[in-house]
Amino acid sequence: MKLNWKIGIGNFLLILFSLSFLAVSAQQPVSLDSCRRMALKNNKQLRIADEKVKGAGYTKKSARGAYFPGIDFTGTYLYNQKSISLLEQDQYLPTKSFDLASQEYKYNVVTNPVTGEPILNNGQPIPQTVALIPKEAFEFDVHNVYAGLVTLTQPIFMGGKIKALNDIASYAEKLAVSQRNTAEKEIVYQTDAAYWQVVSLVHKKKLAESYAALLDTLNRHVEVMIAEGVATQSDGLTVAVRLNAAQITLAKVDNGLALSRMALAQICGLPVNTVFTLEDESLERVALQEIPLSYDMDEVFRNRNEVLSLGYAAKIYEKKKNLALSDMLPKVALVGTYSFSNPNVFNGFKNEFNGMFSVGVALNIPILHWGQNYNKVRAAKSEAVVAKLELADTKEKIELQVNQAAFKASEAYRTYRMAVKNLEKADENLRNAQLGFQEGVLTTTNVLEAQTAWLEAQSEKIDAEIDTRLCEVYLAKALGTMKY
Numbered sequence: 343m344k345l346n347w348k349i350g351i352g353n354f355l356l357i358l359f360s361l362s363f364l365a366v367s368a369q370q371p372v373s374l375d376s377c378r379r380m381a382l383k384n385n386k387q388l389r390i391a392d393e394k395v396k397g398a399g400y401t402k403k404s405a406r407g408a409y410f411p412g413i414d415f416t417g418t419y420l421y422n423q424k425s426i427s428l429l430e431q432d433q434y435l436p437t438k439s440f441d442l443a444s445q446e447y448k449y450n451v452v453t454n455p456v457t458g459e460p461i462l463n464n465g466q467p468i469p470q471t472v473a474l475i476p477k478e479a480f481e482f483d484v485h486n487v488y489a490g491l492v493t494l495t496q497p498i499f500m501g502g503k504i505k506a507l508n509d510i511a512s513y514a515e516k517l518a519v520s521q522r523n524t525a526e527k528e529i530v531y532q533t534d535a536a537y538w539q540v541v542s543l544v545h546k547k548k549l550a551e552s553y554a555a556l557l558d559t560l561n562r563h564v565e566v567m568i569a570e571g572v573a574t575q576s577d578g579l580t581v582a583v584r585l586n587a588a589q590i591t592l593a594k595v596d597n598g599l600a601l602s603r604m605a606l607a608q609i610c611g612l613p614v615n616t617v618f619t620l621e622d623e624s625l626e627r628v629a630l631q632e633i634p635l636s637y638d639m640d641e642v643f644r645n646r647n648e649v650l651s652l653g654y655a656a657k658i659y660e661k662k663k664n665l666a667l668s669d670m671l672p673k674v675a676l677v678g679t680y681s682f683s684n685p686n687v688f689n690g691f692k693n694e695f696n697g698m699f700s701v702g703v704a705l706n707i708p709i710l711h712w713g714q715n716y717n718k719v720r721a722a723k724s725e726a727v728v729a730k731l732e733l734a735d736t737k738e739k740i741e742l743q744v745n746q747a748a749f750k751a752s753e754a755y756r757t758y759r760m761a762v763k764n765l766e767k768a769d770e771n772l773r774n775a776q777l778g779f780q781e782g783v784l785t786t787t788n789v790l791e792a793q794t795a796w797l798e799a800q801s802e803k804i805d806a807e808i809d810t811r812l813c814e815v816y817l818a819k820a821l822g823t824m825k826y
Contacts, residue, residue, distance in 0.1 A: 371618075371620055371623065372620055373620075373621040374533075374534065374537050374622065377606065377609075377610050378530050378533050381529050381530070381532075381610050381611065382526060382529060382530070384610065384611020384612075387525055388522070388526060391525045391526075394518045394522070395515070395518045395519055395522050398511070398514050398515040398517070398518040398519075399515055401514060402511040402512055402515050405504075405508045405510070406511075408504045408507060408508070409497070409504060409508075410496075411494050411496040411676075412494070412496075413492070413494050414492070414493045415490065415492050416490065417489070417490040418487075418488070418489045419488055420486075420489075421487075422484050422485055425481050425483050425484055425485065426482045426484050427480060428480035429475070429479075429480045430477070431477055432474060432476050433474075433475040433477075434474055435473050435475060436450070436451075436469030436473075437449075437469070437471045437473050449467065450470035451467040451468060451470055452468040452470050483685065483693055486684075488683060488684040488695070489682070489683040490697075491679060491680070491681045492679065492680045492681075493677065493678070493679045494677070494679070495675055495676070495704075496675060496676040497674075497675050498674040498675055498676055499672070499673065499674045500668060501667070501668030501669070501671030501672065501673055502664050502667070502668045503664075503665060503668035503669075503673075505664075506665040506668060507665065509664075510661045510662065510665070513657045513658045513661070516650075516654050517651055517655060517658070520647045520650040520651040520654060521651055523647045527647065527822075530824055531819050532609060533609050533610070534812070534815045535812060536602065536606040537620065538622075538812055538815075539605075539606075539808075540602045540606050540620055541623055542804060542805070542808040543595060543598050543602050544599065544620070544623045545623075546595050546801065546804060547592070547595045547596065547599055549797065549801060549804065550588065550591050550595050551592060553591075553796075554585065554588040554589055554592055556793050557584050557588050557793065560581055560779075560786065560789060560790075560793070565578060573786065577786045577787075580786060580790065581790065603616075633751045633752040633755065633817070634748065637821065639740075639744070642741075642744055642820075642821055643737060644822075645821060647822070648736060648740070649736060649740065652729070652732055652733040652736055653733060655729050655733075656726065656730050656732075658729075659722065659725045659726040659729045660726050662722045662726070663722040663723055663726055665722070666715070666718040666721070670715045670719070671708075672705065672707045672708075673705070673706040674705055676701075676702075676703055676704075677701070677703065677704050678700070678701045679700045679701075680698070680699050681697050681698060682695055682696060682697025682698075683695070683696070743820045744817075744821060746820075747816050747817040747819075747820040747821075748817060748820075750813050751810070751813040751817045754806065754810045754813040755810055757806045757809070758803075758806040758809070758810050761802045761803040761805075761806040761807075762803060764799045764802065764803075768795050768796040768798075769796065771792050772792045772793060772795075772796040774792075775788050775791075775792030775793075776789060
């Protein structure tokens with residue numbers, strides 16, 4: 343019941359957040375920064391990366407514990423069916439008496455009364471007096487046996503293994519953080535791409551509606567002209583076909599916009615049917631800027647998390663060489679134990695607990711393993727070389743990526759400038775065509791051509807404008823300077 347209550351509260355808060363977001367978004371447009379924050383907050387891959395960072399931190403703490411002494415306890419209980427008996431039956435042993443004359447202990451044996459010589463039995467003197475030792479005296483109760491051992495082990499020299507493990511754990515934590523930052527930037531890049539895709543399609547929809555409205559107006563004018571006999575049915579059919587094609591295009595843009603909004607909502611962690619207005623839907627002219635074609639690559643490498651990640655990986659493989667080498671070196675440890683048992687034999691045989699301390703030094707020296715440890719070192723060296731080569735290869739690819747991104751951004755701005763100029767000419771051409779059509783000096787074909795040219799110019803201007811935004815984002819990602 344408690345778990346279900348917590349789940350209910352969580353669902354309630356999620357619904358409340360969605361409703362509040364919808365209420366706010368219905369009143370004011372959503373900015374790109376807001377979409378980024380929501381995506382970073384709700385992305386599950388980023389949560390996985392956060393958990394990996396936590397796990398790497400715990401591993402680092404675990405490795406640090408190897409420097410300190412380890413204390414272990416081992417306990418056993420054993421039930422035995424039978425007791426232990428050292429005698430098969432009762433025993434009779436000869437006794438000695440003290441001789442005052444010789445000042446020695448002597449056996450009392452049976453002697454011949456005539457000769458005084460000991461009487462022998464099977465070659466042995468016959469004792470005159472014996473002591474009875476019952477069988478039960480040498481029986482030990484071991485039905486219930488308890489034993490325990492407390493061990494303290496303090497590493498003194500482990501061939502550098504402990505330090506290597508700690509260094510590996512430290513670099514692994516930094517690697518997890520770097521990979522987490524890489525995932526964060528990738529999420530921001532995906533959010534920006536989805537955001538500008540929606541903005542692009544919003545403007546494409548407005549353009550399609552404007553174009554359909556132009557064709558609808560032209561269609562009505564042509565119908566009037568057909569009725570007055572100054573235009574042919576062929577002109578009317580041509581305009582009607584173009585109007586139907588424009589309406590189909592508008593429907594396709596509507597569908598694409600709906601799908602793009604769903605994709606953006608999913609990235610932001612919102613219900614896919616959430617509809618909200620974006621701040622940049624009222625897209626204005628892009629502020630043109632000069633894009634340098636060369637950069638300080640050392641600074642770029644410092645900003646790129648991929649380079650940092652591969653650098654940490656290379657350091658980890660370097661430490662793995664030390665880890666493999668430690669298996670070839672002697673190892674020394676201080677060992678202290680306290681053992682106890684019941685029954686115990688420290689002071690006779692007693693069915694009670696008793697124990698003792700032991701302190702010593704353990705030494706392990708590898709002598710011959712038929713090249714096993716040596717080949718481990720060589721394999722670790724090969725892995726370290728591979729990591730360094732991958733790092734160098736990645737740096738070369740990043741340099742190419744930066745140059746390509748800078749070139750594309752520069753080309754996008756140049757294309758945008760040309761698209762703006764082309765649109766100005768297309769606007770003027772459309773006005774002239776419409777005026778000439780109204781004056782009767784141009785045909786519907788001329789107007790349709792002008793409208794088509796205007797549509798293409800508008801579409802190219804929208805594409806160029808969005809392309810400049812995406813190229814800026816891609817360039818910032820390539821440089822590692824993406825702000826979020």
